[in-house]
Amino acid sequence: MVEFKRFTFNNGLKLIVHQDNTTPLIAVNVLYDIGARDEDPDRTGFAHLFEHLMFEGSVNVSEYDSQLQFAGGENNAFTTNDITNYYLTIPKQNIETALWLESDRMLELAFSQEKLDIQKNVVSEEYRQSYLNQPYGDVWALLRSLVYKVHPYQWPTIGKSIDHVTNATLDQVKEFFFKYYRPNNAILVLAGDIEPERAFELVNKWFGDIPSGSENKRKLPVEPGQSDPRRQVVERDVPFNEIYVAFPTGKRLEQDFYTSDLLTDILAGGSSARLMENLVKKRKIFSEANAWITGSIDKGFLAIMGKLHNNQSMKLAEELIWEEINGLKHNLVPENELQKVKNKLEASNTFAKAGILSKAMNLAYYELLGDADILNSQNEKYFSVQPSHLQNAANEIFTLSKSSVLEYHSGSKK
Amino acid sequence: MYQKPDRIQAPDLKTIESVNYIVPEKNTLINGIPVFMQKGGSQDIIKFEIVFKSGSYQQQKTLQAFATANLLSSGTVSKRSEEINQLWDFFGATLQVDAQKDIISVGFVSLAKHLEPLLNIFFEILTMPVFPDDELEIFLKNRKQKFLVNKRKVQYLARVHFAELLFGPDHPYGKVLQENDFDNLERVDLVAYHEEYLHSGNAVCFIAGNYPENIIEQVNKIAEKFTWKKVPPKVVKSFSLQSTKTSENKIVKDQALQSAIRIGKPIINRNHPDFHLLSVTNTLLGGYFGSRLMRNIRQDKGFTYGINSAIVNLLRGAYFFIGSQIGKHVKEQAVEEVYKELKILRMQPAADSEILMLKNYLTGSFLRSFDGPFMQNERLKEILLFNQDYSWFDSYLEILKKFNAEDICRTAEKYLREDSMIELTVG
Known part of the structure; x- marks a missing residue:
C-alpha cells in the first residue's frame, strides 16, 4: 500500500505527497498533461522537442542542470504519445532547490532562437541514432501508421519526419508553452523523507503564484472501428525477416486493459510462455518472439512479433501466430497458467513500489488517469480476471478483419 | 502563512556529511559458501544472488562461460527446461544471469512469500544442470541471429573493436566474437566449465531486502539437499597486453x-x-x-x-x-x-x-x-x-x-x- 496526501492549489496545480523515511532522498516528478497525441499533424515531434527546451534555462535560472547538480540532484525526462514527464532525485536537505527550479520553468522559459536551433540539431541526431541508424529502427513508426488512420497515435513521439522538428519556430514554441505548461495542466509528486504538510507549504511557496492557463479540452479524432485486414510489406537492409501482427484494443482505464495485458503475458510473458515454448523452442521458426499492449490512455493496440530464422517463410510464421491466437479464442486458459501470469504481475507491481522514483512516477500517472490510488488497486484488477474473460477478450480482439500485419523483409545481399 | 519566494537567488544548500552504509551481516552457508546479507526496503522483496569468481577470462573457448551460465536452467537431472521455466514464471521471478569477463552472477528477485520454492529450483539448476544438446543448439542459433543484427550497429562494432585495440586480439578482454564461434561450442565444453568454475568453492552469496530473521536456516535446509561436483580448474593462461601502436x-x-x-x-x-x-x-x-x-x-x-x-x-x-x-x-x-x-x-x-x-x-x-x-x-x-x-x-x-x-x-x-x-x- 502506497499512502499519499493530495492537495490542489488555486491555480489548478495538483500535488501528491508520499512519505518514505527509509531514504535520504526525495523524488520530484512533474507530469504535464501533454503528449505527441496533442500535436498538429503538420508539426509532429513538437512535444518531444519541447521537452529538450525545458532544460535550456528559465526566466530566472539560466542553467537548470547546473543548479540541480550544484544541489546534488539528478534528473531526466521522457515524452510519450500521452504525456511529458520530468523527474529528479535530490538529497532531502536541498528539496527547495528542486522546487525553485521546477517552479521557475513552469513560470516561464527563457526562450531563445539560438538554443532552439541547437536543440533541433540534438533532436535530429537523436532521430538518426535511435531510429534511422538502427536496424529495425522504423518498426514502431510503421506499426503506428498502420493501426491508426485518424487518431494522432499514428505518429511516434520523435515525429513523422525530421523536417517537422527542424521547421519549428520560436513563436510556436512560446505558444505551446503557455498553452500546455501551466499549473492547471500539471501534476506534481514528492516522494521521500518529507512531511506532507511541509511539502504543501513549500510547494505553495514556490508554485502558488504561478498563473494558471486556459483549460485545454481535448478534441482528438476518434479512430473508427477497423473492418478490413491491413497489411504492409517493407524491405530494408537488415539481416533477418520480422513479422508483426497487431489488433486494436481498449483504453487504459477499461477492464479490457487488464485482460489484454494478461493475454499478452500468456503469449509471451516469460520463458515458459506459449510463443517461446511453441514457436521458438518447438517449431524453431523464431529466434525471438514477443507480445505486448501499448497501454495508452486512448484506445491502444496489442501486437505480436516474431524474428524469423533465415530458412523460414513469412507465410508459415503468420499461420503459426494465428494458431496460437486461435488457441486462446477456442479454449479456456487453464487455471494454473492464468495463476502464473497473475503471480508475475503481482511481483512486478510490487517491484514498482520499491523505490521512491518509481513510486513518484506511478502516482503522477495514475492521478492523471483519475486517481493516484489506482496504483494500489492494480493487483485486484488483475486478480479478478477469470479464464472465461480471457476467452471472451480473445474473441473480441483477435479478428482477422481488425488485424494489421507488418511484414519486415530482409533486403540485404547475402 | 504565505511566504513569497526569492526566484533570483538560489536557495541555500546544505552539504551532505556522510552516508549510512548497511554494513552486511556475514555468515557461511552449509555448503561452505560465504554469504553477505543486507536488510532493508519498504516492500517484502528479496534479492538472492550467487557470484562465481570467474568469467570469460577463464574460458578455453569463446562463448563457453556465457553459454554455460545461460543454459544452467535448460535442464537438470530431474527436470526439463519447460518445467524449470514454468516454476520461475509461476512464482513471479526471472532468473537473472550475467556472464561478465571476471565474474558470473546468477540470481533472482522475488516476493518474500515465494522464496522457498524458488530457492529449491535455484540450487537444483546450479548443482545439477545437464546442458541438453538440443537446448544448446537452439540457444546458439538464436544468439547468432542476435549477434548478426548487432554487427549492423556502429556502436556495437565500436565497443568490441575498441577493446580489441586496447588489449589485443587474443586477450580475453579484447577478443572479438566471430560468427563461427557459434558453431564450435559443444555440450562437453559447458559441462567442463560448470565443473571447474561454477561450484561452491568459487562462489559468494548475497541476500538483500526484507528477508526473514531465520533466512540462513531457511536457505541451509534447501542448500543441504544439493551437492556440487567440482574438479580443480585447469591453469588459466595469463595474457599480456598487446595494445596497438597506431593511434x-x-x-x-x-x-x-x-x-x-x-x-x-x-x-x-x-x-x-x-x-x-x-x-x-x-x-x-x-x-x-x-x-x-x-x-x-x-x-x-x-x-x-x-x-x-x-x-x-x-x-x-x-x-x-x-x-x-x-x-x-x-x-x-x-x-x-x-x-x-x-x-x-x-x-x-x-x-x-x-x-x-x-x-x-x-x-x-x-x-x-x-x-x-x-x-x-x-x-x-x-x-x-x-x-x-x-x-x-x-x-x-x-x-x-x-x-x-x-x-x-x-x-x-x-x-x-x-x-x-x-x-x-x-x-
Whole structure:
C-alpha cells in the first residue's frame, strides 16, 4: 500500500505527497498533461522537442542542470504519445532547490532562437541514432501508421519526419508553452523523507503564484472501428525477416486493459510462455518472439512479433501466430497458467513500489488517469480476471478483419 | 502563512556529511559458501544472488562461460527446461544471469512469500544442470541471429573493436566474437566449465531486502539437499597486453548515417591510490550531464544526442574511453573538440564554481548510489571483487571534500594526455 496526501492549489496545480523515511532522498516528478497525441499533424515531434527546451534555462535560472547538480540532484525526462514527464532525485536537505527550479520553468522559459536551433540539431541526431541508424529502427513508426488512420497515435513521439522538428519556430514554441505548461495542466509528486504538510507549504511557496492557463479540452479524432485486414510489406537492409501482427484494443482505464495485458503475458510473458515454448523452442521458426499492449490512455493496440530464422517463410510464421491466437479464442486458459501470469504481475507491481522514483512516477500517472490510488488497486484488477474473460477478450480482439500485419523483409545481399 | 519566494537567488544548500552504509551481516552457508546479507526496503522483496569468481577470462573457448551460465536452467537431472521455466514464471521471478569477463552472477528477485520454492529450483539448476544438446543448439542459433543484427550497429562494432585495440586480439578482454564461434561450442565444453568454475568453492552469496530473521536456516535446509561436483580448474593462461601502436583506426560503413567514435586508453584500476582523483577527473570531462564534453559537443554545438566518458574496471586491466554517435558530416569537428577538451583539462585549472558543482553533484550521486538495500548490495559487490572494504568509500568521500582544480590538471596530465589516446571510428 502506497499512502499519499493530495492537495490542489488555486491555480489548478495538483500535488501528491508520499512519505518514505527509509531514504535520504526525495523524488520530484512533474507530469504535464501533454503528449505527441496533442500535436498538429503538420508539426509532429513538437512535444518531444519541447521537452529538450525545458532544460535550456528559465526566466530566472539560466542553467537548470547546473543548479540541480550544484544541489546534488539528478534528473531526466521522457515524452510519450500521452504525456511529458520530468523527474529528479535530490538529497532531502536541498528539496527547495528542486522546487525553485521546477517552479521557475513552469513560470516561464527563457526562450531563445539560438538554443532552439541547437536543440533541433540534438533532436535530429537523436532521430538518426535511435531510429534511422538502427536496424529495425522504423518498426514502431510503421506499426503506428498502420493501426491508426485518424487518431494522432499514428505518429511516434520523435515525429513523422525530421523536417517537422527542424521547421519549428520560436513563436510556436512560446505558444505551446503557455498553452500546455501551466499549473492547471500539471501534476506534481514528492516522494521521500518529507512531511506532507511541509511539502504543501513549500510547494505553495514556490508554485502558488504561478498563473494558471486556459483549460485545454481535448478534441482528438476518434479512430473508427477497423473492418478490413491491413497489411504492409517493407524491405530494408537488415539481416533477418520480422513479422508483426497487431489488433486494436481498449483504453487504459477499461477492464479490457487488464485482460489484454494478461493475454499478452500468456503469449509471451516469460520463458515458459506459449510463443517461446511453441514457436521458438518447438517449431524453431523464431529466434525471438514477443507480445505486448501499448497501454495508452486512448484506445491502444496489442501486437505480436516474431524474428524469423533465415530458412523460414513469412507465410508459415503468420499461420503459426494465428494458431496460437486461435488457441486462446477456442479454449479456456487453464487455471494454473492464468495463476502464473497473475503471480508475475503481482511481483512486478510490487517491484514498482520499491523505490521512491518509481513510486513518484506511478502516482503522477495514475492521478492523471483519475486517481493516484489506482496504483494500489492494480493487483485486484488483475486478480479478478477469470479464464472465461480471457476467452471472451480473445474473441473480441483477435479478428482477422481488425488485424494489421507488418511484414519486415530482409533486403540485404547475402 | 504565505511566504513569497526569492526566484533570483538560489536557495541555500546544505552539504551532505556522510552516508549510512548497511554494513552486511556475514555468515557461511552449509555448503561452505560465504554469504553477505543486507536488510532493508519498504516492500517484502528479496534479492538472492550467487557470484562465481570467474568469467570469460577463464574460458578455453569463446562463448563457453556465457553459454554455460545461460543454459544452467535448460535442464537438470530431474527436470526439463519447460518445467524449470514454468516454476520461475509461476512464482513471479526471472532468473537473472550475467556472464561478465571476471565474474558470473546468477540470481533472482522475488516476493518474500515465494522464496522457498524458488530457492529449491535455484540450487537444483546450479548443482545439477545437464546442458541438453538440443537446448544448446537452439540457444546458439538464436544468439547468432542476435549477434548478426548487432554487427549492423556502429556502436556495437565500436565497443568490441575498441577493446580489441586496447588489449589485443587474443586477450580475453579484447577478443572479438566471430560468427563461427557459434558453431564450435559443444555440450562437453559447458559441462567442463560448470565443473571447474561454477561450484561452491568459487562462489559468494548475497541476500538483500526484507528477508526473514531465520533466512540462513531457511536457505541451509534447501542448500543441504544439493551437492556440487567440482574438479580443480585447469591453469588459466595469463595474457599480456598487446595494445596497438597506431593511434587512429577506422572501420568504414558506407551506409551509416552516423559514426560511432571511441577515444581512450588502458588505465589504472580501483586499487590504485590515484583512482579516486581519476574518477573525479573523468566525471568533469564526460561523466555527467553537465560535463565538459556534453556542454561543448551536445549543448553548445548540437553535434550529437550524447557523448560521455567512463572508466571500465576489470580485474586484470581497466580502461578509459570517450564514446559517442555523431552525425557523419560533423564527425571531424567533433573529434577535434574532444582533443581540445582533453588538452584544456590538463592545461587550464577549472573555475571554482565548476569544482564546487562537481563536488556537490558527486556527493549527491554517492548518496543515490547507496539508496536502499539493492543499491547498497551493488556497492558491496564492487568492493569485494576488488578486495576492498568500506574504507575505500570513506577515502572517496574524503577526496571529494579535498580535491581542487590543480588536482584535476595534474591527474589529467598524468593519465589523460590527448597524445596518449587511441582512437577508433566506425561508420
